[in-house]
Amino acid sequence: xxxxxxxxxxxxxxxxxxxxxxxxxxxxxxxxxxxxxxxxxxxxxxxxxxxxxxxxxxxxxxxxxxxxxxxxxxxxxxxxxxxxxxxxxxxxxxx
Amino acid sequence: xxxxxxxxxxxxxxxxxxxxxxxxxxxxxxxxxxxxxxxxxxxxxxxxxxxxxxxxxxxxxxxxxxxxxxxxxxxxxxxxxxxxxxxxxxxxxxxxxxxxxxxxxxxxxxxxxxxxxxxxxxxxxxxxxxxxxxxxxxxxxxxxxxxxxxxxxxxxxxxxxxxxxxxxxxxxxxxxxxxx
Numbered sequence: 001x002x003x004x005x006x007x008x009x010x011x012x013x014x015x016x017x018x019x020x021x022x023x024x025x026x027x028x029x030x031x032x033x034x035x036x037x038x039x040x041x042x043x044x045x046x047x048x049x050x051x052x053x054x055x056x057x058x059x060x061x062x063x064x065x066x067x068x069x070x071x072x073x074x075x076x077x078x079x080x081x082x083x084x085x086x087x088x089x090x091x092x093x094x095x
Numbered sequence: 096x097x098x099x100x101x102x103x104x105x106x107x108x109x110x111x112x113x114x115x116x117x118x119x120x121x122x123x124x125x126x127x128x129x130x131x132x133x134x135x136x137x138x139x140x141x142x143x144x145x146x147x148x149x150x151x152x153x154x155x156x157x158x159x160x161x162x163x164x165x166x167x168x169x170x171x172x173x174x175x176x177x178x179x180x181x182x183x184x185x186x187x188x189x190x191x192x193x194x195x196x197x198x199x200x201x202x203x204x205x206x207x208x209x210x211x212x213x214x215x216x217x218x219x220x221x222x223x224x225x226x227x228x229x230x231x232x233x234x235x236x237x238x239x240x241x242x243x244x245x246x247x248x249x250x251x252x253x254x255x256x257x258x259x260x261x262x263x264x265x266x267x268x269x270x271x272x273x274x275x
Contacts, residue, residue, distance in 0.1 A: 022114065024112055025113050025136065027110070027137055028111075029137070036112060038112045039114075041099075084137075
């Protein structure tokens with residue numbers, strides 16, 4: 001068995017398992033419920049996931065906020081907040 | 096934050112999102128940004144610059160007058176406009192009102208609450224009356240006896256004077272001319 005030269009080992013190894021990250025903020029006005037769809041650069045939905053990084057409801061009532069990767073180019077956010085609200089999100093795509 | 100930065104607009108050209116993406120986005124709903132600037136959120140893109148948007152007032156309910164009638168002795172000299180916003184009547188008449196607290200879509204809100212409705216002279220006399228309006232399950236019926244010749248007005252500003260911001264009521268307004 002012959003060993004691979006070290007230089008070939010490095011060159012054949014993937015530089016990163018993450019292909020890319022897209023991030024954003026969506027802002028909801030005061031209405032119940034409210035949906036925002038945001039366009040992103042195309043990703044492979046089978047190799048991507050979306051993270052909800054944080055949300056702010058500027059009202060005092062209970063609210064529900066969610067986010068999903070609707071398709072390869074669309075993030076869909078939903079807020080039931082009766083007041084202005086924001087959602088911070090990111091989409092991570094793997095090779 | 097690296098990548099291509101955009102503000103994304105809704106149908107009213109108001110920024111609802113700021114994004115950092117891999118590649119350029121096309122279409123008039125995307126406005127290229129030089130930095131990840133979330134201060135544009137909620138602002139309207141004019142095509143050249145961002146302008147503040149005055150938010151539409153939020154109402155707890157809409158006060159809608161659904162009927163106005165005059166007492167039998169004064170019905171013949173009382174004229175009521177079809178939209179129930181204008182009444183011409185005579186001194187001594189009693190007007191009977193029915194009003195509803197409605198949601199945006201027009202359904203009656205089942206609210207039990209009593210309001211002091213200001214009836215303000217709009218003829219410069221500084222006269223003012225307070226009418227008790229008691230809503231039961233969103234519907235109120237009340238009578239107003241008109242004893243002097245005057246131009247009375249009820250409008251959105253006056254009915255909201257003593258209400259908290261989250262209690263604000265929308266009202267189309269009413270003018271009553273009491274003639275001798």
